[in-house]
Amino acid sequence: xxxxxxxxxxxxxxxxxxxxxxxxxxxxxxxxxxxxxxxxxxxxxxxxxxxxxxxxxxxxxxxxxxxxxxxxxxxxxxxxxxxxxxxxxxxxxxxxxxxxxxxxxxxxxxxx
Amino acid sequence: xxxxxxxxxxxxxxxxxxxxxxxxxxxxxxxxxxxxxxxxxxxxxxxxxxxxxxxxxxxxxxxxxxxxxxxxxxxxxxxxxxxxxxxxxxxxxxxxxxxxxxxxxxxxxxxx
Numbered sequence: 594x595x596x597x598x599x600x601x602x603x604x605x606x607x608x609x610x611x612x613x614x615x616x617x618x619x620x621x622x623x624x625x626x627x628x629x630x631x632x633x634x635x636x637x638x639x640x641x642x643x644x645x646x647x648x649x650x651x652x653x654x655x656x657x658x659x660x661x662x663x664x665x666x667x668x669x670x671x672x673x674x675x676x677x678x679x680x681x682x683x684x685x686x687x688x689x690x691x692x693x694x695x696x697x698x699x700x701x702x703x704x705x
Numbered sequence: 706x707x708x709x710x711x712x713x714x715x716x717x718x719x720x721x722x723x724x725x726x727x728x729x730x731x732x733x734x735x736x737x738x739x740x741x742x743x744x745x746x747x748x749x750x751x752x753x754x755x756x757x758x759x760x761x762x763x764x765x766x767x768x769x770x771x772x773x774x775x776x777x778x779x780x781x782x783x784x785x786x787x788x789x790x791x792x793x794x795x796x797x798x799x800x801x802x803x804x805x806x807x808x809x810x811x812x813x814x815x816x817x
Contacts, residue, residue, distance in 0.1 A: 635807035693750040
């Protein structure tokens with residue numbers, strides 16, 4: 594089944610403790626993105642990647658890092674999480690040349 | 706700049722038609738999308754329309770695009786309780802990378 598898999602689905606952590614949210618897709622898509630969803634704001638892009646070793650900042654990159662060492666994986670790293678990063682996070686992938694993104698099921702992160 | 710706006714809430718009776726509206730500001734949009742988000746789930750691509758089209762129909766869904774007014778709508782015929790969800794309008798732009806810009810989402814409530 595074609596899908597984007599994120600882990601974990603739920604995570605509660607403390608301020609300052611480094612964490613990684615994993616994302617993997619099995620569709621051989623070039624593009625991958627991370628979004629955060631907050632009430633009343635829709636989804637905002639954190640980082641994106643156009644291919645292996647090619648990443649760039651989205652609209653809200655502060656406090657996040659990403660890497661794209663393999664085409665299928667695009668982990669999101671929070672080096673020192675803060676409470677304002679409490680949010681619902683989505684990973685998504687898309688083929689090149691247009692077309693819609695396929696989204697993962699989301700990771701609900703709470704930073705206390 | 707890029708901006709997508711939607712009304713936040715719509716309530717309809719089961720069996721009626723629902724119309725969810727969206728306006729966008731950037732005339733260089735290439736594709737316009739409608740995504741559906743059910744509670745606790747990721748975003749599901751419902752349909753999309755290329756910017757040189759006026760209308761697209763897919764079973765119970767009809768998308769209308771008015772490029773002059775930068776207005777996009779999604780009509781759901783014979784609305785069912787299973788259609789209750791948040792609907793997001795999104796757009797992408799030309800330029801070699803299909804970044805998605807989302808509206809805040811419209812919550813559709815279907816009542817008997």
